[in-house]
Amino acid sequence: MIIPGGVDPETIERLKREQIELSKKLQLKDIRPVQDIRYVAGVDVTFTDIWKKETVAIACITVIDIKDNFKEVETVFSEREIDFPYIPTFLAYRELPPVLDAYEKIRSEVDAFIIDGMGILHPRKMGIASHFGVITGEISVGCGKSKLVGQFEEPENKNLSYRPVYIDGEKRGYILRTKKNTKPIFVSPGNNISVDSSLELVIKCLNGYKLPEPTRKAHNRLQEYRRKKYA
């Protein structure tokens, strides 16, 4: 039986078990002091033909030197046809393949990766940022624009106000308001970094906008790449 636009229940269960297995490889302590992190890569993915089941995913990774006025060091792209649909808590199975393609193209030095989406702020601690971090062994942080799971109190309406986000009473990340009168973002460790250091790193990557500069730059580069290719 084929489910249009979906995935069979057996596959879902298999992927769940895979996430649980991968989560055993998580390392949530700092392998490096945050103050030593200089080259931070922003990772983002966009799509074309999203109304069809088989769409083209375009991934972008932009490396930013946060110790030299947020200078753009390198930017790489990668395209790939995708068939796996968007299913909450299984985002990695849709977006990670193109991201890994782009990852292989990077030639410059990178200290840490900030990825759109969640890290361990996920039911099985395997958001796309954690999945990426466990597979590559890199330092990774998840930075999402909306909530997936977790309990928290609303941060005050002022710049750099934040609150911890819990799952089963365990602190898994932070909700952070990066600007006054702006919707807060969700930060959590992907791999090889702690919950608190993840927040610290994202704050150091802010450059006056809602999103951290690496993420913002990758997103902007993607938009111009996509519309240029169509026109």
Added chain:
DNA sequence: GCGACAG
């Protein structure tokens, strides 16, 4: 049973 649900 009902609502929630990254991109």
Added chain:
DNA sequence: ATCTTGTCGC
């Protein structure tokens, strides 16, 4: 995520 310009408010 994507389709899309201007517009209202802090």
